[in-house]
Amino acid sequence: MKWWKILAIIIILYVHIAGLLIPIGVGINSVNPYQVDGGEEVNLDVGTYNADIEDGNDVRAWLKFDDDHLIQAMGITSEADTRIKAKFNLPASLPEEMKGSDLTLIVDFPEQGTAVLPGAVYFTSSQGSSTAQWESLDLNDLSVVSKIHFPYRAILIETIRNTYFHVSLWLSMMILLTGAVVFAIRNLRSKRLLDDLRSSALTEVGFLFGIFGVTTGMIWAEYTWGKAWSWDIKQITTAIALLIYAAYFLLRNSIDDPYKKSRISSIFNIFAFIALIPLLYILPRMSESLHPGSGGNPALGGEDLDNTMRMIFYPAVIGWALVGLWMSEILSKYKTVKILSLKS
């Protein structure tokens, strides 16, 4: 068996094992109460994720307005397996005489890591006075866990692992469809049927991966965005792109003569590919979207992947592309034999 097929198996096994078994880091799940007033002493009930809390003694917490204005918790007690209570003596008002603002909650678990939740509470300034003051603290001795883990993201939690399946499938689809258009162009120049067979096989597997992408995205969205289909711009444009490729298959089916079929569908494949680029990569970036990489920001940047995730994600793209290549090779062999059997 060819080397790249064995490589495909190894990579996909690695992606599944590492992608599913490496744990998520510590995170903050919930904070109660949400509204706090200046000057009061508040006991925040904090729900945590993946934190081993024996007692609250070594755990530290801060509420942060900005880098120069933080307030440290007076005491932490463990409430249950996954909850702690953090007592804060709040200052009376916000700096710069603001009436109200979100505060970030930072919780440091010794030897396990630090959890940060922006917008954890909403602080309303009050007229009274308080003994507590905002401090400019330098949080440079926060716990960093040495064991490998994936980042904790609110709402996503474990589903961040879907990055190795949903997102990598889309990128490998791009690789397959690029191969398809290369063979389509080759077919137009060489007039060889074999090039067209390879092109249509790659298109078929690429289309299948696109269907996987949309359906896995809908499952992911149902439990993170709230519903499976939100008419998000990227959902719409990928559906349009897949419909255009579906038309490619309809076109092929409607022509009997293999040479005519190959010419016309190769031309269509080129146009379908040209439409793919703006639909998938330009339009979604230009408008507000639930997907990462919208509103002018590139996706797969610092906010969406960290270095531990990149170790699984990039091999996953290559792995799925190799699997797709393998599938398309079997498919084009089948198509070749089919045409040969018709001729004899």
Added chain:
Amino acid sequence: MFNCILKQFSVVMASDFMHSMGKMYVVVAVVVLILVGLFFYLYSLDKKIQNLEKKVKHGQSD
């Protein structure tokens, strides 16, 4: 808008199977869907090749 999401997420807390265990079963569903899809594709390709084999056998015996 981010505040609205944060206020709401603590409401949907492990309230059903798919939301439990940090939504791990959502990942399971995604992986299973891909596997089932690939197996289904493999099956349909296998059937196509079976039919082709039958056709070629018929053609040879005639």
